[in-house]
Amino acid sequence: MxxxxxxxxxxxxxxxxxxxxxxxxxxxxxxxxxxxxxxxxxxxxxxxxxxxxxxxxxxxxxxxxxxxxxxxxxxxxxxxxxxxxxxxxxxxxxxxxxxxxxxxxxxxxxxxxxxxxxxxxxxxxxxxxxxxxxxxxxxxxxFDHAAILADGLDRARAKLEYTPLATAFVGDEFTIGELRAVYAAVWGEELHAGNFHRKVLSVPGFVESTGETSTRGGERGGPKPRLYRAGDARLLHPALLRPTREDGVR
Missing domain, CATH: 3.90.79.10 (Nucleoside Triphosphate Pyrophosphohydrolase)
Structure with missing residues (x-):
């Protein structure tokens, strides 16, 4: 001392x-x-x-x-x-x-x-x-903020593949279509609606149904889209890979 x-x-x-x-x-x-x-x-x-x-x-x-x-x-x-x-x-x-x-x-x-x-x-x-x-x-x-931004975008795009981070971009209740729009915006790629819907619902704990339907985003004369909320999963398994990495997401 x-x-x-x-x-x-x-x-x-x-x-x-x-x-x-x-x-x-x-x-x-x-x-x-x-x-x-x-x-x-x-x-x-x-x-x-x-x-x-x-x-x-x-x-x-x-x-x-x-x-x-x-x-x-x-x-x-x-x-x-x-x-x-x-x-x-x-x-x-x-x-x-x-x-x-x-x-x-x-x-x-x-x-x-x-x-x-x-x-x-x-x-x-x-x-x-x-x-x-x-x-x-x-x-x-x-400064070096262009490099920091690039690293941030890489992290965000990668985390959407294996975590439920996309639900942080939507409200407490959302449709699968609204969730797909998040992935499309962050990844900069359009996603096949049917395949995306199927893959999201196949991941345990990713989303859970509220039992309600939404008036947002439905086809005219078609069924109202179902509402979901974030589930309790912390990791997505199987992961939702980007189209450029997994043809099955298209």
Whole structure:
């Protein structure tokens, strides 16, 4: 203990390279049947005027709390309002290459967020603007955010194959057609309705019937589509592979 006290007494923070920790959030939602990502326009240097993922420096809080705070600031939502509490949030990975931020050595912990729908964003913090952008229309981004976004999209597309994550994009009750639209938007591929319906219902615990029908999405004069809710499965077995990986999904 005496050695520890001697070290603390002689410790000089200026002798060490400054390191900061940030969070960046890849927030995805589906708007008008297309997958969108939340972007903010930076209002300060570095990269003033560039579009970037929402994020910022971690304060006296946990990493998860920092990610939720940044997401809340950019969407105008707060915990307790219902929708933000339904956002699926998970750590993506860490990014710490030297030079990724010109100010100092900055390590960013990136998060992936999904929600069934989120309102038009309200820029906060040092952002001068914010908007939902279709992922296939995203241009050049600040810092290394293009790489972070690419990693986030890869994670989201893969997780739809083997987890029930797609149900995070729909409401509490949904039709199989609405669930199929999520897969089509995230994967960027059209899916055969009949095959998809069959495969979803063949996965134990993926969805469960509510016993009710919906007025949404039915064929005129045809039967009303059935309503489902998320089941209790945490992994999908068998997995729902993308069309490019499994012909049977087509």
């Amino acid at each position: 005496s050695d520890e006290r001697d070290f603390l007494d002689s410790y000089d923070p200026a002798a060490y390279t400054p390191v900061a920790v940030t969070v960046d959030v890849v927030a995805l939602t589906i708007r008008h049947s297309r997958l969108h990502v939340l972007l903010v326009e930076r209002g300060a240097h570095p990269f003033a005027g560039w579009w970037a993922l929402p994020g910022g420096f971690v304060q006296q809080e946990s990493l998860d709390a920092a990610a939720r705070r940044e997401l809340a600031e950019e969407t105008g939502l707060r915990s307790g309002e219902g929708l933000l509490d339904r956002v699926h949030l998970e750590q993506l990975r860490s990014y710490g290459d030297p030079g990724r931020d010109p100010r100092m050595r900055v390590v960013s912990v990136a998060y992936l967020a999904f929600a069934p729908s989120l309102p038009d964003p309200q820029s906060g913090g040092d952002a001068s603007g914010a908007r939902w952008v279709p992922v296939d229309e995203v241009g050049e981004l600040a």
